[in-house]
Amino acid sequence: STDRAFNKKLVAVGSDTLFYESASALTELTAARNGIDCTKLLQICAAYQKAFIANEAVFKIADFGNVMILPVDIVSGGVLPVKGTLLTGDTNSAQMVVDFVDASTGAAKVYGQRVTSALFVDEDIVTGINADDTSVSFVLDENETAGPHFYNWTVFAASAATYGALPDFASLICLYRGRVVLSGNKEYPFQWYMSRQGHPFDFNYALNDAQTAVAGSNADAGELGDIVTALIPYKDDYLVFGCGSQIWFLAGDPAAGGSLNELDLTTGIYGGQAWCFDNVGNLFFWGTNGIYKTTVPGVPQNVSRISLPNLVKDEAVDSSTHRITMAYDPRRSGILITITKFADDTHSNYFYDLATEGFFPESSHADCAVYSQLFYQGDAPDYRRLLVGCGDGYVRYYDEDTLSDIIADDTVTAINSYCTWGPIKLAQNDDYYGLLTALEVITAGGASGGSQSDSSNVSYNIFVADTAEEILEKLYANTDYRVTGTIVAPGRPKGSRIRKRFRAMYLGLRLWNSTAAETWSVNKIIGTIKQGGRFK
The missing domain is CATH 2.60.120 (Jelly Rolls)
Known part of the structure; x- marks a missing residue:
């Protein structure tokens, strides 16, 4: 017996494809190959057993929780199934709860959580009752397909009339209060968008209930007056909007009386990965004049001003040429700050020790230039480490028990x-x-x-x-x-x-x-x- 009723999976994107954890290794999801453009800005959000990908004009989903069934004609019975409908196959009495449908007519793919051990099979007559008591019926064209799946992220059934539309561009994404949140739209860089609560395929902003999809332009909270550079959810209490020269935070839910408040009007946040929280809820970020620390709400304090007074000047970072990432490492009780130049992978890192409040410069081989970070709370204790995605395509980790750096092809390099x-x-x-x-x-x-x-x-x-x-x-x-x-x-x-x-x-x-x-x-x-x- 076991107390664990779930399995975590590490997901990584690189070389225009996606990899996921399987049998203690990273395996390519071949359906994703060339479906992602790593030359464009990109962020991933984990929600609802899926990885939601915002890749500027490309929106994708890697789905690890659902099976897929393919009808001959999804509306042959006259009615389209909606999210949450329980469908039953006549052959084995297989059942699934509908999560997403990718089209409203013809051979639309239906993704859902199967709740029986019995499988859906070819020529199954599938039936169900929608929440409005309308009846669903269609015949399957093939056996069900197990996950993981990779497909376009659109609104439910691609029906703009009922479910609205995603923005044309987005490069920032997070999960807040059960809503998938998007921003980083180069056409409207001050705008933000939230899906319906619990329904990441509904972006219809015209409804008035407390769970409706909502955007800055149609919410009482309003749009921001500055370019959004980072989305930072703090529990389900606040959503911080890092901007070019200011920081704002949303308190509560924008469709249920939430308010937009200023956190700081003198510093912004450098980019979408230039922030992290420590173990007690302090927010650290790379701001206008260095590294800052704040609570939410709170007043940001520059923690690098004494030790590294010329940090911003010395590093000469530019968001068009450099990537800055930050991550809290609980094993070492500190924060890793990485600065990488896109053109040639030249980089410099700093480790901020939370116990001593000291900054320690780090350098490594050019292959090890960091473009992303994650402390992975894996199922197995050996995998609970700070992972870094590097310029050479490797995912590396920090291990205090290994006494040398390991670069490409398992080459050992001494640490100076x-x-x-x-x-x-x-x-x-x-x-x-x-x-x-x-x-x-x-x-x-x-x-x-x-x-x-x-x-x-x-x-x-x-x-x-x-x-x-x-x-x-x-x-x-x-x-x-x-x-x-x-x-x-x-x-x-x-x-x-x-x-x-x-x-x-x-x-x-x-x-x-x-x-x-x-x-x-x-x-x-x-x-x-x-x-x-x-x-x-």
């Missing part, structure tokens, strides 16, 4: 990790040099072969200078160090003290390791400083 300290003032006053007479770096771990995890050896570079600025320049360039060497690990072995003497006003220290399959950490750094001669 380092940490710097400085400028450290050695002088006790401005008239005299400081004299460092001994330095000891105590690495992590117990005795060799013990029960504790042991650090690998650590290399060091020591820098000295008369001014703090000189130390910063030397640390940044990693050149002109006074001495270099290796600290033997683990722990504090005899003879590990660095007995070089250094006279200077300021000191800088860089510890590093660039050997494959090694890891390192430091518990403590001890130095002995005395007053030196008079500063000249």
Whole structure:
């Protein structure tokens, strides 16, 4: 027996096709091949056992929950089945609940959740009663087809008169309060659209009930006055609209008294993937002047202003040339921020540690340029990791137990990790040099072969200078160090003290390791400083 009554599937899009998790591997859904244009903006939304895809002018669905039956003529009995109708086949008494029909006449495909173990078969006479008591009847042209399916996302039965129409363009999508929400329409970039609640195939905005489809132009909440760049649902309470230079949020449901409110009028959100929530509901995003943190509602605070005051200037990002993604990694208790240039996959990453509130720069092979991120809450514990979709077509994951990077064709690449300290003032006053007479770096771990995890050896570079600025320049360039060497690990072995003497006003220290399959950490750094001669 098991407590789990469901199965999760990872879905990934790349190379103009779609892949899904099957038997612990990603399998191509061949029906999707060339049905997606990865040169265009694209987002995916999981809802109702489907992946809804907004790909600018292309709207698609990967359906993992339904079976499909094909009538000879869907209205041979005179009436079209509607969503929620229970259909029964006469041969095996198979039953299904209608979810979607792709046309209103002829050999329309009917997708639905089969609720019996019995199957629909060729020449079945299928009958049902719609909610308005009208009778449905048609004959099947073939046996049912099991999923997954890939088909065009249109309104129900392609009937604009009854179910309205999707927008002509959309590149942003999310699920909010049971509604599939679209935006990113280049014809109306300030507009947003919501399907009927619980019915992603109904975009008829003309009805007045509390579950009706709704758009900014016909809702009391109204349109936005800025270009929408991100859709960010927060539970079922708020829907945040990131814009080019502002941020707004919708409180409640727009068809039932919901209101549109300002969150911030001085910063926008860079793009559709440049945001994430942490484990306590704080929203982080790349805004006008760096990385921001806020509650919803709340006042955004710039968390990168002190550590990385020139982040936006240094990265020189442009939404037409760069992709920025952000994701919270609960295993490492931090946020990965990735910046990738479309033209050549050059990239830079930062890991923001939520415990220390520190930013740690990361770099990797060009093949590993990140274009999308997801922390996958997979069924199996080994799959619950931060996944990154890379420029070379691979989906990679962060694993703290793997000591080297793995690039294409399982090639192992050493991780060059380092940490710097400085400028450290050695002088006790401005008239005299400081004299460092001994330095000891105590690495992590117990005795060799013990029960504790042991650090690998650590290399060091020591820098000295008369001014703090000189130390910063030397640390940044990693050149002109006074001495270099290796600290033997683990722990504090005899003879590990660095007995070089250094006279200077300021000191800088860089510890590093660039050997494959090694890891390192430091518990403590001890130095002995005395007053030196008079500063000249």
